[in-house]
Amino acid sequence: MSDDLHESLRDNVRILGDSLGRTIADDLGEGFVDRIEAIRGYAKSGRQGDVQSSRELIEYLRKLPDRDLLPVTRAFNQFLNLANIAEQHYRARYRRVEDYRPGSQPMLGELLTRARQAGHAPRKLVESLANMRVELVLTAHPTEVIRRTLIQKYDAIDECLSTIESSSDYPERASRARGRLEELISQAWHTDEIRHERPTPVDEAKWGFAVIENSLWQAVPAFHRDLDTLLLETAGERLPLDAAPIVFASWMGGDRDGNPNVTSRVTREVLLLGRWMAADLYLRDLEQLKAELSMWKSNSALRAEVGGVAEPYRELLKRLVQRVEATRDWAKAELDGRSFEGGPIIENSDQLYAPLLTCYRSLCDVGLDTIANGALLDTLRRVAIFGVTLTKLDIRQEASRHALVMEELTGALELGHYRDWSEEQRQAFLLAELESRRPLIPRRWECSAETREVLDTFRVIASEQSEALGTYIISMAAQPSDVLTVALLMKEVGGQVSLPIAPLFETLDDLNRAGDVIDRLLALPGYRALAGMTQEVMIGYSDSAKDAGQLAAAWAQYRAQERLVEVCRAHGVSLTLFHGRGGAVGRGGGPAHAAILSQPPGSVNGSLRVTEQGEMIRFKFGQPDIALRSMEIYACAVLEATLLPPPSPEPHWREEMDRLAAIAHRGYVSVVRENPDFVPYFRAVTPEGALGRLPLGSRPTKRRQDGGVETLRAIPWIFAWTQIRLMLPAWLGSGEAFCTRLEEEGGLETLREMRDQWPFFGTYLDMLEMLLAKADVAIASYYERRLVDEPALKALGEDLRERFTRLNEVLLTILDQEELLEQTPLIRQAIAVRNPYIDPLHGLQAELLQRNRDADGAISGELTRALMVTMAGIAAGLRNTR
Numbered sequence: 001m002s003d004d005l006h007e008s009l010r011d012n013v014r015i016l017g018d019s020l021g022r023t024i025a026d027d028l029g030e031g032f033v034d035r036i037e038a039i040r041g042y043a044k045s046g047r048q049g050d051v052q053s054s055r056e057l058i059e060y061l062r063k064l065p066d067r068d069l070l071p072v073t074r075a076f077n078q079f080l081n082l083a084n085i086a087e088q089h090y091r092a093r094y095r096r097v098e099d100y101r102p103g104s105q106p107m108l109g110e111l112l113t114r115a116r117q118a119g120h121a122p123r124k125l126v127e128s129l130a131n132m133r134v135e136l137v138l139t140a141h142p143t144e145v146i147r148r149t150l151i152q153k154y155d156a157i158d159e160c161l162s163t164i165e166s167s168s169d170y171p172e173r174a175s176r177a178r179g180r181l182e183e184l185i186s187q188a189w190h191t192d193e194i195r196h197e198r199p200t201p202v203d204e205a206k207w208g209f210a211v212i213e214n215s216l217w218q219a220v221p222a223f224h225r226d227l228d229t230l231l232l233e234t235a236g237e238r239l240p241l242d243a244a245p246i247v248f249a250s251w252m253g254g255d256r257d258g259n260p261n262v263t264s265r266v267t268r269e270v271l272l273l274g275r276w277m278a279a280d281l282y283l284r285d286l287e288q289l290k291a292e293l294s295m296w297k298s299n300s301a302l303r304a305e306v307g308g309v310a311e312p313y314r315e316l317l318k319r320l321v322q323r324v325e326a327t328r329d330w331a332k333a334e335l336d337g338r339s340f341e342g343g344p345i346i347e348n349s350d351q352l353y354a355p356l357l358t359c360y361r362s363l364c365d366v367g368l369d370t371i372a373n374g375a376l377l378d379t380l381r382r383v384a385i386f387g388v389t390l391t392k393l394d395i396r397q398e399a400s401r402h403a404l405v406m407e408e409l410t411g412a413l414e415l416g417h418y419r420d421w422s423e424e425q426r427q428a429f430l431l432a433e434l435e436s437r438r439p440l441i442p443r444r445w446e447c448s449a450e451t452r453e454v455l456d457t458f459r460v461i462a463s464e465q466s467e468a469l470g471t472y473i474i475s476m477a478a479q480p481s482d483v484l485t486v487a488l489l490m491k492e493v494g495g496q497v498s499l500p501i502a503p504l505f506e507t508l509d510d511l512n513r514a515g516d517v518i519d520r521l522l523a524l525p526g527y528r529a530l531a532g533m534t535q536e537v538m539i540g541y542s543d544s545a546k547d548a549g550q551l552a553a554a555w556a557q558y559r560a561q562e563r564l565v566e567v568c569r570a571h572g573v574s575l576t577l578f579h580g581r582g583g584a585v586g587r588g589g590g591p592a593h594a595a596i597l598s599q600p601p602g603s604v605n606g607s608l609r610v611t612e613q614g615e616m617i618r619f620k621f622g623q624p625d626i627a628l629r630s631m632e633i634y635a636c637a638v639l640e641a642t643l644l645p646p647p648s649p650e651p652h653w654r655e656e657m658d659r660l661a662a663i664a665h666r667g668y669v670s671v672v673r674e675n676p677d678f679v680p681y682f683r684a685v686t687p688e689g690a691l692g693r694l695p696l697g698s699r700p701t702k703r704r705q706d707g708g709v710e711t712l713r714a715i716p717w718i719f720a721w722t723q724i725r726l727m728l729p730a731w732l733g734s735g736e737a738f739c740t741r742l743e744e745e746g747g748l749e750t751l752r753e754m755r756d757q758w759p760f761f762g763t764y765l766d767m768l769e770m771l772l773a774k775a776d777v778a779i780a781s782y783y784e785r786r787l788v789d790e791p792a793l794k795a796l797g798e799d800l801r802e803r804f805t806r807l808n809e810v811l812l813t814i815l816d817q818e819e820l821l822e823q824t825p826l827i828r829q830a831i832a833v834r835n836p837y838i839d840p841l842h843g844l845q846a847e848l849l850q851r852n853r854d855a856d857g858a859i860s861g862e863l864t865r866a867l868m869v870t871m872a873g874i875a876a877g878l879r880n881t882r
């Protein structure tokens with residue numbers, strides 16, 4: 001990457017930073033800006049190794065009067081967000097930005113050429129792309145720290161940067177854009193960055209729909225156009241009209257796992273909102289088509305439909321518009337609880353697709369291909385991808401909630417206690433009931449509110465078109481009976497099973513048993529009769545890492561997938577793996593391309609589901625250009641994993657992984673579970689307690705409010721460790737594992753061989769490297785000095801930091817590097833540029849946590865907000881809630 005590209009990034013950071021400086025000076029005076037500059041100056045020299053400056057920074061922050069704390073945290077937070085905008089802008093502009101190891105940024109054109117060279121026939125390429133099924137599942141995981149209203153302003157700022165850059169010959173336009181930029185930055189400064197209230201699940205779903213409206217609606221047809229052109233160039237064929245290689249599903253308003261705010265009522269409302277939004281978006285397309293398709297030449301099929309009118313396309317579109325308008329009005333009436341009296345509505349995608357196809361074919365038949373392949377084709381593609389609901393809504397519920405329904409039911413029917421039955425007894429009962437013709441649930445059954453809610457959700461499912469819904473996911477699944485229970489409840493409430501049911505395996509034990517559980521499940525004829533030839537299984541990345549440590553969990557996930565592939569193959573069933581990855585490394589995050597290619601061979605095979613969560617939705621799909629690139633990366637990765645799969649690991653690599661995982665697991669468990677000082681240390685040194693007050697999403701931070709760290713969800717667990725820059729869950733245990741191997745003969749060679757030849761291991765190390773580069777033990781140690789008194793806890797902190805330092809050293813040895821991120825200078829530079837802005841936020845956070853403790857959690861509202869801004873700012877500075 002040439003220097004002037006970096007230069008453009010630096011210029012933009014400067015433009016935005018200067019504007020923020022002027023805004024703050026206008027609001028709070030030059031004196032305040034001088035204080036910010038002083039803080040930044042100390043932080044900067046501190047980072048350059050001046051210990052005295054680091055001390056002065058801390059002193060300065062501790063002496064700040066209360067009234068300055070909020071504006072100071074806000075200033076640093078806002079600057080970091082502006083730096084992110086500049087970086088995101090840069091990434092969108094230069095498609096092949098180094099995100100990861102150099103040379104590994106995939107481009108579809110290059111991949112198709114490579115596949116041709118590897119002997120794949122042109123037809124095979126077209127088929128592979130046309131049959132590809134990548135489902136990106138947008139979830140409402142509470143990791144997005146930026147408010148919607150600010151996201152909109154940031155998007156507008158990004159547009160200003162584009163205008164300025166493209167207006168070198170038109171200074172007046174550039175100057176107008178600069179004025180607008182100043183205005184937007186001022187708006188942002190005068191807007192609270194932390195919401196005052198938690199969003200509802202319906203708000204979350206609306207944000208998801210907004211991503212479709214503002215970005216994917218444009219990006220999807222553009223992506224298909226690019227694919228089409230590439231296929232024409234490399235294979236001489238076009239992409240089939242209805243190809244849907246990448247589609248979108250959603251958990252927003254459907255994921256009720258541990259979130260009591262997602263009720264059956266909410267799910268119904270969100271489904272209706274999807275219909276309403278879809279109708280609204282299609283109406284815009286159809287109005288444009290109606291305006292443009294004024295031609296008269298048409299084929300007989302179209303004329304047969306509309307009769308001998310002068311403008312047949314417009315006539316057909318007019319009728320379609322009426323139906324879509326009726327659909328929009330119907331959905332609105334349903335949402336408002338009114339009855340709908342209008343004309344026929346669009347019930348399914350075919351009713352929308354068919355008339356558009358008639359127009360398309362007619363235009364092609366009369367030689368107007370250019371027109372057919374314009375805006376009309378884009379709308380056809382949208383219907384193929386978004387259907388009439390925009391996304392398919394998944395439902396997720398915990399296995400224990402279904403078991404509770406069965407327990408109550410068997411109790412009420414005096415059949416015994418489901419809870420006490422063995423797995424065999426449960427299966428026998430459930431299978432018999434699945435086959436039985438008589439209903440099991442009594443008509444007037446006085447069940448508990450929890451059970452009613454579960455059943456009501458099944459009723460919503462039963463009342464929907466299958467097109468609207470995706471998969472029913474069972475979290476914390478462990479046994480075949482967990483799946484059978486859902487199948488039975490679906491049958492009881494809704495007739496036949498219509499949704500695929502996917503167990504989610506998310507603890508180490510459950511991952512280890514996943515293959516056998518699916519094997520036993522598929523061996524049950526009663527189940528096979530319902531499920532048919534396909535099975536979906538979800539792999540939980542973050543909970544397993546929380547349970548077992550990252551290294552052991554990663555290996556267990558890998559092996560579970562291998563075994564699942566084997567088992568499904570043996571049963572003649574086609575397997576879709578659904579990857580529950582978060583954005584953060586500790587939650588299975590990482591660049592999509594590397595992540596997919598590090599899966600076991602055979603596990604991708606053209607189909608894949610994967611979650612896209614929280615802030616990652618904005619990073620990857622928030623703007624059309626970026627979304628387009630993200631889709632290209634997914635398509636590349638899945639195509640590559642299917643056509644040119646990674647090698648199977650050598651037997652000695654597997655043995656190596658078994659050993660590494662065992663040592664790392666032991667190391668992790670010995671601290672996290674067995675050291676009695678660990679939980680008190682976690683509570684004392686991280687902002688975990690205050691995190692629950694940050695209104696990031698609709699769901700609580702714990703699965704059960706009365707539980708301890710074990711009920712804390714993976715997101716706040718990772719978030720808390722990230723805030724103090726120890727990032728502990730993602731690396732604890734791995735240092736011991738690597739050290740042991742390096743001390744042994746041949747250990748280093750084997751590890752390097754695995755790194756170079758096995759994408760799974762290479763990617764693991766790359767992610768570890770990035771994580772260690774973002775971690776900072778000096779900062780973690782500062783939190784400890786401020787917040788921890790007991791010697792035993794301090795000793796534990798010391799021990800953890802030593803482990804970290806040792807890991808750092810061994811990792812550099814394995815990588816054969818002097819320092820971290822040697823191969824990815826852009827990421828290293830991005831972290832270095834941000835550090836002087838993040839450091840003051842850490843200092844202030846520790847200070848505020850201490851004051852909060854001194855005041856028994858009763859600091860003023862303003863200081864509480866300052867504390868929250870530090871959390872948001874640190875997350876933004878590290879570019880995610882890792």
Ligand code: PGA
Nearest residue numbers: 141542582587713714715
């Ligand atoms: P979950 O997800 O808690 O919803 O299972 C965890 C994560 O995404 O980290």
